[in-house]
Amino acid sequence: MQNDKAYRGIWVVAEQTADGLSGVSFELLTKARQLKEQGGISEPVTAVILGENLAGCQAKLAEAGAEAVIIVDHPELRLFQNDIYAAILKTLVELKKPEIVLMGATAAGSDLAPTLGARLKTGVSAHCVDLRLNDDGNLVAVVPAFGGKVLGDILCPERRPQMATIRPGILGKAACYLNVECSVEQFDPSAIIAEDQGRVKAIGITREEQKGVPLEEADVVVVGGFGLMSKENWQLIETLALMLGGAVGCTRPPLDEGWAKEYQMIGTSGKSVRPKVYIGVGISGATHHVCGMKDAGLVISINKDEKAPIFEVSDIGVTADATAILPLLIEVMQRYDDNVVC
Numbered sequence: 001m002q003n004d005k006a007y008r009g010i011w012v013v014a015e016q017t018a019d020g021l022s023g024v025s026f027e028l029l030t031k032a033r034q035l036k037e038q039g040g041i042s043e044p045v046t047a048v049i050l051g052e053n054l055a056g057c058q059a060k061l062a063e064a065g066a067e068a069v070i071i072v073d074h075p076e077l078r079l080f081q082n083d084i085y086a087a088i089l090k091t092l093v094e095l096k097k098p099e100i101v102l103m104g105a106t107a108a109g110s111d112l113a114p115t116l117g118a119r120l121k122t123g124v125s126a127h128c129v130d131l132r133l134n135d136d137g138n139l140v141a142v143v144p145a146f147g148g149k150v151l152g153d154i155l156c157p158e159r160r161p162q163m164a165t166i167r168p169g170i171l172g173k174a175a176c177y178l179n180v181e182c183s184v185e186q187f188d189p190s191a192i193i194a195e196d197q198g199r200v201k202a203i204g205i206t207r208e209e210q211k212g213v214p215l216e217e218a219d220v221v222v223v224g225g226f227g228l229m230s231k232e233n234w235q236l237i238e239t240l241a242l243m244l245g246g247a248v249g250c251t252r253p254p255l256d257e258g259w260a261k262e263y264q265m266i267g268t269s270g271k272s273v274r275p276k277v278y279i280g281v282g283i284s285g286a287t288h289h290v291c292g293m294k295d296a297g298l299v300i301s302i303n304k305d306e307k308a309p310i311f312e313v314s315d316i317g318v319t320a321d322a323t324a325i326l327p328l329l330i331e332v333m334q335r336y337d338d339n340v341v342c
């Protein structure tokens with residue numbers, strides 16, 4: 001849609017998961033409130049939620065900053081359905097005309113946002129690491145660019161709404177707003193669902209079983225990068241993590257090489273972690289990765305290149321060959337105690 005002054009206010013498309021509302025929905029509402037304040041926007045920050053059995057979600061969304069909630073509750077919406085969700089949201093956006101639409105860069109959000117953006121003929125800034133408004137009141141979406149070496153500002157001044165997705169955990173903890181007045185509107189999607197059954201239908205969700213301590217909960221995270229060079233060397237990362245009672249994390253290349261699993265990736269396309277101790281081995285320190293670990297406590301890095309950018313965000317930097325130092329480290333730890341737990 002062309003930029004049009006009729007488009008006003010900020011929407012957050014909240015997400016319902018099997019475990020309840022997704023955390024990124026709350027994080028986005030807090031960010032939306034900050035943007036509203038920054039831009040002196042008078043329209044209420046609005047959460048839009050699609051799903052089934054949504055009673056009770058309004059209070060939680062209001063606590064995180066929603067001043068209005070649009071509930072789209074229907075049995076057909078129990079599981080995320082790209083086509084149907086996009087058709088409903090398109091109708092709602094055309095009806096209510098929000099100026100900004102934010103979504104979590106979750107599996108569902110990363111699928112839904114570009115579909116909706118294309119149908120509304122507007123731009124979507126994906127996997128942003130921050131959001132702000134410029135002096136003209138336009139949304140500035142901050143996205144790592146050029147292999148993560150720089151942070152780029154992306155604007156969408158010509159089209160409305162302005163859309164962006166943000167990874168869970170990147171924005172930090174959601175605020176808690178008490179006694180916020182929050183209006184609620186129910187939107188009946190039956191007519192849209194009857195008309196558009198979608199081309200693809202989700203029939204269930206299968207979760208990948210994760211080994212060891214969950215990455216997001218671990219006090220110690222041992223993270224390997226491309227500098228490990230082989231699957232055999234990757235075992236050293238797993239052994240060290242096990243000895244420290246920690247979790248294994250990875251950068252993008254070990255995932256591409258098949259040494260590590262998708263759920264272990266840290267960064268803008270992966271998870272954000274805040275362990276007490278982060279040990280990074282053979283990692284250059286690209287922004288795409290650093291965005292996901294910048295809030296860790298003690299950061300220890302091992303890299304054979306003394307000029308590696310990861311050292312700029314490390315408390316302790318060790319210039320060494322990982323394949324030489326890791327076996328030594330493991331051997332020393334084994335000598336002291338077979339069950340060292342941090």
Ligand SMILES: Cc1cc2nc3c(=O)[nH]c(=O)nc-3n(C[C@H](O)[C@H](O)[C@H](O)COP(=O)(O)OP(=O)(O)OC[C@H]3O[C@@H](n4cnc5c(N)ncnc54)[C@H](O)[C@@H]3O)c2cc1C
Binds near residue numbers: 147227265270285
């Ligand atoms: C849209 C997009 C999203 C992305 N999202 C993510 C993301 O979420 N997470 C992520 O991690 N990446 C992501 N990336 C990729 C990211 O930009 C970097 O390419 C990646 O983080 C680099 O991984 P690395 O540090 O392991 O590898 P490299 O950059 O190749 O660095 C390897 C490092 O290992 C060192 N080294 C080599 N051999 C040894 C040795 N024997 N001992 C010790 N050190 C050694 C080298 O000096 C080098 O510093 C994304 C990229 C794009 C374009």
